[in-house]
Amino acid sequence: MSDREIARCSRCDAIIGRGHRLSIGSVLALTIAAAAAWLVAVTAPLMTIDFRGGAESATLPQAILFAWRAGQPFVAFVAALTALIAPAAFIGLRLYVLAPLALGSRPAGFAWCVRLLHQAGRWNMIEVFTVGVLLSLVRLAGLADASPGLGLFALGAVTVLFATIESAGLKHLWWHAT
Amino acid sequence: MERCPRCGHALRLRKPFAVQRTWACVVAAAVLYVPANALPIMVTTNALQREEHTLLGGIHELWVDGSWGLSIIVFIASIAVPVLKIGVLGLLAWTVRYAPSWRRLERARLYRLIEAVGHWSMLDVYVVVLLAATVRFGSLASVAAGPGLLAFASVVVLTLAATWSFDPKLIWRDDDHRMSAATLAAT
Numbered sequence: 353m354s355d356r357e358i359a360r361c362s363r364c365d366a367i368i369g370r371g372h373r374l375s376i377g378s379v380l381a382l383t384i385a386a387a388a389a390w391l392v393a394v395t396a397p398l399m400t401i402d403f404r405g406g407a408e409s410a411t412l413p414q415a416i417l418f419a420w421r422a423g424q425p426f427v428a429f430v431a432a433l434t435a436l437i438a439p440a441a442f443i444g445l446r447l448y449v450l451a452p453l454a455l456g457s458r459p460a461g462f463a464w465c466v467r468l469l470h471q472a473g474r475w476n477m478i479e480v481f482t483v484g485v486l487l488s489l490v491r492l493a494g495l496a497d498a499s500p501g502l503g504l505f506a507l508g509a510v511t512v513l514f515a516t517i518e519s520a521g522l523k524h525l526w527w528h529a530t
Numbered sequence: 531m532e533r534c535p536r537c538g539h540a541l542r543l544r545k546p547f548a549v550q551r552t553w554a555c556v557v558a559a560a561v562l563y564v565p566a567n568a569l570p571i572m573v574t575t576n577a578l579q580r581e582e583h584t585l586l587g588g589i590h591e592l593w594v595d596g597s598w599g600l601s602i603i604v605f606i607a608s609i610a611v612p613v614l615k616i617g618v619l620g621l622l623a624w625t626v627r628y629a630p631s632w633r634r635l636e637r638a639r640l641y642r643l644i645e646a647v648g649h650w651s652m653l654d655v656y657v658v659v660l661l662a663a664t665v666r667f668g669s670l671a672s673v674a675a676g677p678g679l680l681a682f683a684s685v686v687v688l689t690l691a692a693t694w695s696f697d698p699k700l701i702w703r704d705d706d707h708r709m710s711a712a713t714l715a716a717t
Contacts (some may be wrong), residue, residue, distance in 0.1 A: 427675065428659075480653055484660060492661070
């Protein structure tokens, strides 16, 4: 298939495949960029609030830990799974698989990694989380001095990069591995 | 059992117990949606006042405050999407058994819509977690998660599980004969 062609099922109209737009090397480069952006997004504060002389800010892990300690373990777990673990797996597994593929060899446990990547893609909700941070900021705007942190900008980059990486799909990994 | 020669996953004609699992998740989600809405999902404290906010209450407050955009976004993410998911997946599970050939293409499209849009219902969960973690000024201003949040988070997870339990191939059950005839006619 050529660039930008889309194959659809003749019966149910679902997308079956897309033309190759990104090579293994490009996806690897994007994934490395996403890894850097994600590291910043997770370690830098997402937003800072100044209120009557005091200031509070939180990073993503801090927010999850806070929810855990405040008596909401299930919510904390779901947030951790969808906003921390799944995106980390999305990037980590891809790096583990793409680097050897780009060099021409097939990594150990390749099949398991791609199956796990399928699950990571399902559970990843980092883009929803990014909008969540934006919403929180806007909600607080009238009540206190709330400003976006470096983490939020990094999340924006992560969201865009993830969307691009995801558009390449998983099937091309199989084609390059055989 | 046959396995995929590429990735080793088990090959099955149908997802086992797809309809039953979908029903179980849909019913559980519907049941839990009641406390998710009835109980407050967020508790805010400022100066001497302690306010409990429910999902619908919060949306109403945003609207009255003039934040129409926010109000609509939260309404879509926390009310429209979960209700749509529960309704559509219930419909899909029901039609597989009782109306198997009714509007197959539209049902397939509905399923894909649910799949694409589903995870946005997590939005309010993230907002409450973030607000609770950042607005920590003691009795001057603080935000805490309410009991309804656990129910709502469960609803989100259950609707995701329902979506992933369902086997969309079931929509095309017994269509195979027509399909084979059409393929023969085309060649």
